[in-house]
Amino acid sequence: EEQLVQSGAEMKKPGESLTISCKASGYIFSRYWVAWVRQTPEKGLEWMGIVYPADSDTRYSPSFQGQVTISADESISTAYLHWSSLEASDTAIYYCAIHRVVVPPSNKPFYYGLDVWGQGTTVTVSS
Amino acid sequence: SYQLTQPPSVSVSPGQTARITCSGDALPKQYVYWYQQRPGQAPVLIIYKDSERPSGIPERFSGSSSGTTVTLSISGVQAADEADYYCQSADSSGKIYFFGSGTKVTVL
Numbered sequence: 092e093e094q095l096v097q098s099g100a101e102m103k104k105p106g107e108s109l110t111i112s113c114k115a116s117g118y119i120f121s122r123y124w125v126a127w128v129r130q131t132p133e134k135g136l137e138w139m140g141i142v143y144p145a146d147s148d149t150r151y152s153p154s155f156q157g158q159v160t161i162s163a164d165e166s167i168s169t170a171y172l173h174w175s176s177l178e179a180s181d182t183a184i185y186y187c188a189i190h191r192v193v194v195p196p197s198n199k200p201f202y203y204g205l206d207v208w209g210q211g212t213t214v215t216v217s218s
Numbered sequence: 219s220y221q222l223t224q225p226p227s228v229s230v231s232p233g234q235t236a237r238i239t240c241s242g243d244a245l246p247k248q249y250v251y252w253y254q255q256r257p258g259q260a261p262v263l264i265i266y267k268d269s270e271r272p273s274g275i276p277e278r279f280s281g282s283s284s285g286t287t288v289t290l291s292i293s294g295v296q297a298a299d300e301a302d303y304y305c306q307s308a309d310s311s312g313k314i315y316f317f318g319s320g321t322k323v324t325v326l
Contacts, residue, residue, distance in 0.1 A: 126315075134319075135302070135304060135320035138306070138317055186260055188260075201267065203266055203267075204251040204266040205251075205253070206263045206266075208261060210260065211260060
């Protein structure tokens, strides 16, 4: 069974750094992109970006470019989301999910969706 | 940046059909994906490529598209369908994805 297990809740102060993780199991980690999604009551779900574990290629939403760093370690099947300096506005639930691109026989690849999600990591930033 | 517009809320009586729209300039060229999120849970993919259902998703959930607007329909609405629904699609580059603002479905 494909599964993503995220690290636990974090409470941090503004200006501190933080890395949260997302460990994959039940599939070949390098095969699919991993997405990070932010959720707040005010804005709902926000797509932050994706990483391709096989070559660490990354793509960021313009809203998050330069604000966070997304990475992956193929050797331990784990993706990461990193902040170098947190702000109160980073308070949210963060999800990782498999950004699945399917390659059917004799057809061109297509994006299938975010079909496996982690349980979410709550990040609270407060002085 | 690119925006996908959804109505904030939709109310429907049990057994009726709920329709949720998602509008965006790039939708004629980009597929839409729909997610259901119940309170306290992670989202669940319910529609991919505008109108395809993943395995295990009831036939009551269907999707359609017309120009810059796509529609998620839930027929024979049940109390269990009360949730937030989000659309997702890519911008014109096809590489960067966005979620809609979300629609809360209330079953009366």
